[in-house]
Amino acid sequence: MSHIITTHGLSKTYRDRTVVRDLDLRVPEGCVYGFLGPNGSGKSTTMKMLLSLVRPTTGEVRIMGRRMERSTRRDLLRHIGSLIEAPPAYAHLTGGENMRLVQRLLGLSDGQVRRAVQTVRLQDHLGQRVSRYSLGMKQRLGIALALAREPRILVLDEPTNGLDPAGIEEMRKLLTHLAERGITVMVSSHLLGEIDRTAEVLGILGRGRMLFQGTRSELFARSVPDVLVDTADPDRAAALTRRWGGVRDGAGVRVPGLDHATTADLVARLVREGVAVYGVRREEQSLEDVFMDLTGGGGL
Ligand SMILES: Nc1ncnc2c1ncn2[C@@H]1O[C@H](COP(=O)(O)OP(=O)(O)OP(=O)(O)O)[C@@H](O)[C@H]1O
Numbered sequence: 001m002s003h004i005i006t007t008h009g010l011s012k013t014y015r016d017r018t019v020v021r022d023l024d025l026r027v028p029e030g031c032v033y034g035f036l037g038p039n040g041s042g043k044s045t046t047m048k049m050l051l052s053l054v055r056p057t058t059g060e061v062r063i064m065g066r067r068m069e070r071s072t073r074r075d076l077l078r079h080i081g082s083l084i085e086a087p088p089a090y091a092h093l094t095g096g097e098n099m100r101l102v103q104r105l106l107g108l109s110d111g112q113v114r115r116a117v118q119t120v121r122l123q124d125h126l127g128q129r130v131s132r133y134s135l136g137m138k139q140r141l142g143i144a145l146a147l148a149r150e151p152r153i154l155v156l157d158e159p160t161n162g163l164d165p166a167g168i169e170e171m172r173k174l175l176t177h178l179a180e181r182g183i184t185v186m187v188s189s190h191l192l193g194e195i196d197r198t199a200e201v202l203g204i205l206g207r208g209r210m211l212f213q214g215t216r217s218e219l220f221a222r223s224v225p226d227v228l229v230d231t232a233d234p235d236r237a238a239a240l241t242r243r244w245g246g247v248r249d250g251a252g253v254r255v256p257g258l259d260h261a262t263t264a265d266l267v268a269r270l271v272r273e274g275v276a277v278y279g280v281r282r283e284e285q286s287l288e289d290v291f292m293d294l295t296g297g298g299g300l
Pocket residue numbers: 014019037038039040041042043044045046190
């Protein structure tokens with residue numbers, strides 16, 4: 001798989017506080033990469049380093065295999081569109097006037113601007129002042145401004161923040177649509193639920209460190225589900241499994257967070273002690289549970 005963004009040992013320290021630590025990002029080309037983590041975990045700082053808005057303390061950024069440095073920065077940044085923090089448009093101008101400003105600034109064609117506006121479905125609102133746009137429309141205009149130069153990569157910092165459920169759904173569809181067209185979309189959120197179904201690859205950050213990077217199914221594979229034991233003698237089974245954290249749960253016993261090997265040990269112990277085991281079930285964790293475990297609960 002070719003990676004369009006990579007970092008190696010990327011770190012940022014402000015005074016004596018390291019807010020991003022030794023990050024090795026691997027963003028596959030043409031996918032939606034969900035960059036997740038609780039508030040303050042370092043997502044924005046990382047994205048700003050990718051865009052050369054913040055200088056890394058150590059480590060390197062590579063875009064399309066080329067190292068970002070003074071001599072390559074201008075050229076590489078032409079391939080990246082971004083939306084960082086507040087939508088970048090002038091509120092007292094119309095959507096169309098904002099688009100024309102960027103068109104003139106970057107020397108873009110009418111076709112490029114038209115395509116960007118159509119992609120975010122704002123063509124019927126170009127005559128309206130941005131101050132009268134909904135937050136979702138402002139975000140879409142921000143994306144159109146970033147898209148107009150036809151970048152290969154789009155870096156979006158919390159584009160769903162503050163949107164209502166309909167706006168979030170619209171944003172998800174837009175991101176998927178962009179990836180289908182071959183654009184690599186790196187999108188951050190502190191809320192797993194807002195982008196988890198959209199993102200094919202997830203990077204989960206906690207206190208500046210990468211806690212997990214991979215596909216959703218790889219993340220699930222890392223989960224350690226509760227085990228539910230259905231038995232004729234739940235009290236005795238609970239006592240025998242106490243050292244693994246077993247407690248009575250309804251007519252059975254629940255043992256939290258067990259891997260395969262420990263589950264096998266536990267069942268063997270019960271059978272050895274003569275407890276009749278009717279069934280053993282691993283209770284799947286939701287992606288939220290896995291995320292909460294990884295981030296220590298700070299992510300939701
Ligand atoms: N210029 C700066 N000087 C000092 N500390 C900073 C600076 N910029 C960010 N930080 C700190 O770095 C940490 C990470 O911030 P960052 O904005 O990257 O996190 P985040 O994951 O994007 O969170 P949020 O979703 O709240 O923006 C925070 O504790 C923040 O206070």
